Amino acid sequence: MRKGALLLHVAPTLLFSFLVFFPLYLGFTRLITVAELSPFAAIWQIDSRPSGIGAITFTFIEASISTILTILLGIPIAWTLARDNWPGRIYLRAIFTMPFVMPSIIAAVGFLALIGTDGPLYPLGIDLRQQSGIIGKISDATGWENPGHFIALIAAHIWFNLALTIRFLEPPLSNLNPNIEESIKLLPGGNNIFSRMKNLWLPLLSPNIAAASVMTFIFSFTSFALVRWLTPSSFTLERLMAEHGGAAGIPDYGMGDAQIVLGSATIQLITIMISLILLNWLQKRNGAAMPFALSKGQKRQIPYREMSFASILKTFYFISILIFVLAPLIAVFRSSFRMRVRTGDVGFTQQWTLEGWSSLSTLSWNQTTITEALFNSLGYAALTLLIAVPLGIIFANNIHLSDEIAKIAKTRRKRLFWKYWARGNDFLVMFPLAISAVLIGLGVSLGLLNTWPSLSQRWWFPAIGHILIATPFVVRSILPAIRSLNPDYSKAAALLGLGPIERMFKITLPLLSGPIVVASSLALAISLGEFGATWVVLRNGASSTLPVHIDSLFSKPGFDPLVTPTAMAGASVLMAITLILYVMVEKYRPDGAGGEF
Amino acid sequence: MSKKVILEIENIRKSYLDNNVLNDYCLKVDEGEIIALLGPSGCGKTTLLRCLCGFEEIDSGHIKLTGKDCANIPPESRNIGMVFQSNTLFPHKNVQGNLLLGISKNKNNTTNERIELASNILGEIGLDGFEKRNVASLSGGEARRVELARTLLSEPKIILLDEPFSALNKDLKNKLIRDTRDLLKIKNITAILVTHDLEEAELFADRIVHMSKQ
Amino acid sequence: MLSTPLSGCIEGPWKSEMHRIEKNSGDDTLRILTYDIMALSDEMISAFTNQTGISVEFIRANDAGGVLETAILNKDRPQYDLIIGIDNSFLGDALAFSLFQANDVNVENISLKALSSHDGSYAVPYDMGSICINYDTSYVDGENVTVPMSLWNFTETEWKGKVAVQNPRTSSPGRSFLIATTQYFAEDTDENTDYTDWWAAMSANDVIVSSGWTEAYETHYSGGYGPWMDGYIGDAQAVVSYCHSPGVEAWYGENWTQSAALNLAGASFLQIEYAAIPNGAEDISQAKSFIEYLISPEVNSQMPTQNFMYSVLDGYDLPEENGYRHHSVSPIDTQISSENIEAHIDEWLNNWDAAI
Numbered sequence A: 001m002r003k004g005a006l007l008l009h010v011a012p013t014l015l016f017s018f019l020v021f022f023p024l025y026l027g028f029t030r031l032i033t034v035a036e037l038s039p040f041a042a043i044w045q046i047d048s049r050p051s052g053i054g055a056i057t058f059t060f061i062e063a064s065i066s067t068i069l070t071i072l073l074g075i076p077i078a079w080t081l082a083r084d085n086w087p088g089r090i091y092l093r094a095i096f097t098m099p100f101v102m103p104s105i106i107a108a109v110g111f112l113a114l115i116g117t118d119g120p121l122y123p124l125g126i127d128l129r130q131q132s133g134i135i136g137k138i139s140d141a142t143g144w145e146n147p148g149h150f151i152a153l154i155a156a157h158i159w160f161n162l163a164l165t166i167r168f169l170e171p172p173l174s175n176l177n178p179n180i181e182e183s184i185k186l187l188p189g190g191n192n193i194f195s196r197m198k199n200l201w202l203p204l205l206s207p208n209i210a211a212a213s214v215m216t217f218i219f220s221f222t223s224f225a226l227v228r229w230l231t232p233s234s235f236t237l238e239r240l241m242a243e244h245g246g247a248a249g250i251p252d253y254g255m256g257d258a259q260i261v262l263g264s265a266t267i268q269l270i271t272i273m274i275s276l277i278l279l280n281w282l283q284k285r286n287g288a289a290m291p292f293a294l295s296k297g298q299k300r301q302i303p304y305r306e307m308s309f310a311s312i313l314k315t316f317y318f319i320s321i322l323i324f325v326l327a328p329l330i331a332v333f334r335s336s337f338r339m340r341v342r343t344g345d346v347g348f349t350q351q352w353t354l355e356g357w358s359s360l361s362t363l364s365w366n367q368t369t370i371t372e373a374l375f376n377s378l379g380y381a382a383l384t385l386l387i388a389v390p391l392g393i394i395f396a397n398n399i400h401l402s403d404e405i406a407k408i409a410k411t412r413r414k415r416l417f418w419k420y421w422a423r424g425n426d427f428l429v430m431f432p433l434a435i436s437a438v439l440i441g442l443g444v445s446l447g448l449l450n451t452w453p454s455l456s457q458r459w460w461f462p463a464i465g466h467i468l469i470a471t472p473f474v475v476r477s478i479l480p481a482i483r484s485l486n487p488d489y490s491k492a493a494a495l496l497g498l499g500p501i502e503r504m505f506k507i508t509l510p511l512l513s514g515p516i517v518v519a520s521s522l523a524l525a526i527s528l529g530e531f532g533a534t535w536v537v538l539r540n541g542a543s544s545t546l547p548v549h550i551d552s553l554f555s556k557p558g559f560d561p562l563v564t565p566t567a568m569a570g571a572s573v574l575m576a577i578t579l580i581l582y583v584m585v586e587k588y589r590p591d592g593a594g595g596e597f
Numbered sequence B: 001m002s003k004k005v006i007l008e009i010e011n012i013r014k015s016y017l018d019n020n021v022l023n024d025y026c027l028k029v030d031e032g033e034i035i036a037l038l039g040p041s042g043c044g045k046t047t048l049l050r051c052l053c054g055f056e057e058i059d060s061g062h063i064k065l066t067g068k069d070c071a072n073i074p075p076e077s078r079n080i081g082m083v084f085q086s087n088t089l090f091p092h093k094n095v096q097g098n099l100l101l102g103i104s105k106n107k108n109n110t111t112n113e114r115i116e117l118a119s120n121i122l123g124e125i126g127l128d129g130f131e132k133r134n135v136a137s138l139s140g141g142e143a144r145r146v147e148l149a150r151t152l153l154s155e156p157k158i159i160l161l162d163e164p165f166s167a168l169n170k171d172l173k174n175k176l177i178r179d180t181r182d183l184l185k186i187k188n189i190t191a192i193l194v195t196h197d198l199e200e201a202e203l204f205a206d207r208i209v210h211m212s213k214q
Numbered sequence C: 001m002l003s004t005p006l007s008g009c010i011e012g013p014w015k016s017e018m019h020r021i022e023k024n025s026g027d028d029t030l031r032i033l034t035y036d037i038m039a040l041s042d043e044m045i046s047a048f049t050n051q052t053g054i055s056v057e058f059i060r061a062n063d064a065g066g067v068l069e070t071a072i073l074n075k076d077r078p079q080y081d082l083i084i085g086i087d088n089s090f091l092g093d094a095l096a097f098s099l100f101q102a103n104d105v106n107v108e109n110i111s112l113k114a115l116s117s118h119d120g121s122y123a124v125p126y127d128m129g130s131i132c133i134n135y136d137t138s139y140v141d142g143e144n145v146t147v148p149m150s151l152w153n154f155t156e157t158e159w160k161g162k163v164a165v166q167n168p169r170t171s172s173p174g175r176s177f178l179i180a181t182t183q184y185f186a187e188d189t190d191e192n193t194d195y196t197d198w199w200a201a202m203s204a205n206d207v208i209v210s211s212g213w214t215e216a217y218e219t220h221y222s223g224g225y226g227p228w229m230d231g232y233i234g235d236a237q238a239v240v241s242y243c244h245s246p247g248v249e250a251w252y253g254e255n256w257t258q259s260a261a262l263n264l265a266g267a268s269f270l271q272i273e274y275a276a277i278p279n280g281a282e283d284i285s286q287a288k289s290f291i292e293y294l295i296s297p298e299v300n301s302q303m304p305t306q307n308f309m310y311s312v313l314d315g316y317d318l319p320e321e322n323g324y325r326h327h328s329v330s331p332i333d334t335q336i337s338s339e340n341i342e343a344h345i346d347e348w349l350n351n352w353d354a355a356i
């Protein structure tokens, strides 16, 4: 390999490992110093702190229930979308998978608006916040305190992660050669639904169900914004880390906090590592791919029949899910026009108003208005785009190249080296996604900021977290496309006398333009919506981002009735930008791409 | 012994949008009879087999199995076996696992009995010792034979064969056609073979039925 | 700026000296470290810039604790010339870390009350307010439930699960109230019990502990504006807040509120917020002029309506308008020095953890 090519291969890996592991390493060593405890000893400290009581149990229970319900609710959707020829099927899929790119703060305030006293559920007697109505009865009967909060949190996690189940399960279902399914029906080993389940569907789907489950579990396990707002009296480990992270890095001052953060971070890292290893093992065990239909013509989609019982049931289910997916977003928008106004002898009522929107650029909080925060966010997003997208493309290209080299390598040693280099790089870029935003933020703030405090005044500083979190999404959208590129194009171009750089710009990149648009839009959306890492880093930092600013507005004393509608108007703006980016993603998403984001 | 009619196809029609594939098609098949359906590509042979299995709903006409109209009988209860035109071995199971899917648990109680049945039929189709082989590693011809064996093991009343021999070389093809025919005759299974090769049809079938484009 | 975003990660402390020189070369910008609550209006800031020609830039922390944390992290090489928003519950820590330099701001117009915790030599008070328990008057109807005469009343069954407090580790009102309780139970007539017993009894009485003020007041408390907020639960009929919070409620509620502050001697803590010049600040005169502006009568008299805190100047009380002053309470606050707080706060926090 030539020197330039080698550099292009090694430099991104080194840079990215440095950005991921160095802050984490610094952060952990600092925590251990301040806490004066080993990471494992710190685990036992969590339960002895008031906010930490039950946090470990809560995190595991909440994440498990979220995962099981998300998968159970998602399977029928993936099944029907893949196999039934519904009118407007692709639009439905786009809507059902949209929540995944929505900023978590939008989901949090959306669900709050939905279940609050001004929301649509309250008049129906479904009061998820207080102990009244149906929920109150459940609480009285079971002695379970605030079941409504827990239900709302689980619902929000399902809302977020349904997309994963759909995206992971739809491809194997819709690409399955229909003759496979038909042939098993004619055999004794598949002549009833249970034996088909056992012999066909479970083996076919289990690797993808496992992947969707592990991802859903990790995302629910590391939930912060939703837990912070929907279950105020319960803590996930992620929330504990975020809210105690501020003082945790200061020697002689933050010992208690450092112990909580260190313990939580340790459990979280171990759990996530175990989940990822489990996932890898499950996918290897069920590695054999089903024969997929070769052409579209071979796919047989079940035509939509208007009157059958099954299709009425499906229609009903789909409409319910549609309402479920859209409701929090509509609630955010509606709330931006609602303000409490003093009326009558006692109290206030909610009334319609435009003042929230007209205060967007005037109501200043912490010397920042929503429009200023929006421009900060756009700046970070642009920076993320400029760095994460090229970095992700280079990574994807390197992983693909290493795989290719491994295939043609002459010696076993070389083959193994390149294979593990490819897998190692793949794992490395996915790592930030798995270890959670707050952990990344803590690495940056406890590691880097505590070592070099002046960094906190650099405006670009929070963008480091955004870049780390956006890069995996870029790689995931580019890698399949690079893999499916026909190598003949590049060879033909080489024969025409184009050099490697020219080939890259004239042949490969234009062929990848669709996936690059997808990757760029995703990177922008991820950066704009990023919450956990920024929240932690901005504790003592430069310019607020829009999601963090919306969060601060909601944490601001709300004596002034204008605060809520203004914050909701800001949230609506963020939502609208994300929606536009999502439309770009859907429009340029390559056909048949699945199992990726 | 008077021949019983096992399958009656009466004036069935099947069309995809404006493509009339089957138009008033009729056919009667006796029990134990082996039939070859001969016709050019695209004339509707596969479509006919799919209608017989119940994977396609017919637009009009009747299909009767042992005298009963089977319009409302789902594919899995028609007691029909089919070897598809494309590969339908399950890649997550080995050869033995695929064959075991074809053996009814009700008739063969113990696992050992079922494994023995699978091994026996492997011998009959010339694939001794293939039990643990990964199906992806089989050659085209071997895979067809395993599929055939899997379908035979399920002991259907009627077996439908959609060009199972077309990918084989001539010697192997002739041997397999003869062996299969013998097996079918021994077990008294009715069969319909779809092909567009006249020689193959003559070697295999008691009767040849021609199909043409509508 | 875009060209070097990543190289910055590896720059070490040795470089910050250079940045400071760059930063200060002839600019008239005053950098202020502060936090969310600091609601200096844009008009007040631009008036300052107009008067002095000094433009102002804010560096933000999340809360009073965050201000202290940032200040400790940047000790001796601060990126700012002024720190606003450290209160007297944190001041002891800040002084123990020697974060501030002595100043010669004239404090003679400042009330004795505002100087009670610290004399102004290192940190100048600019606003204050007492922290105590607020209660819902529709629950405390005087018949079934009467106005508590002692904090011990809150450990009785009528308050079971009905009191919301903030975690003193993550919230400064929570911290202030914890400090008040340590003194209240030390000074009361009963010598066998102290604050740990009361907190343990509160814990047994299902006290609600929230991580911040907003959650306690907006989400749990039924007496304030919470019932009109999305996240409202309303399980608490008493909450730790400012003694003038009912006044602020009335200010926005056209003289209507059903919240009242509990006037109980020694059960409240006077929170005083300070402006201070960090050690290592470069432009001391700019910082000083901002402090003087902040405590000038024109600006400081507006504290009740702009920042919802009391003015520190003699002779300025809350406005009468909309019942602001009428609904606010000025109890006899507990007396404790910031040194005393600094010496004991770790112990109190750990005991609090253990009691809850």
Ligand SMILES: Nc1ncnc2c1ncn2[C@@H]1O[C@H](COP(=O)(O)OP(=O)(O)OP(=O)(O)O)[C@@H](O)[C@H]1O
Pocket (backbone or CB within 6 Å): A300, B016, B019, B021, B040, B041, B042, B043, B044, B045, B046, B047, B048, B085, B196
């Ligand atoms: N699902 C379908 N939708 C629309 N048209 C179909 C479908 N299945 C088959 N056809 C059409 O029906 C006609 C008959 O197809 P069929 O598969 O039965 O042909 P065949 O006789 O089996 O041909 P071959 O010998 O090539 O297998 C063809 O024109 C085919 O394109």
Ligand SMILES: [Mg+2]
Pocket (backbone or CB within 6 Å): B045, B046, B047, B085, B162
């Ligand atoms: Mg065919």
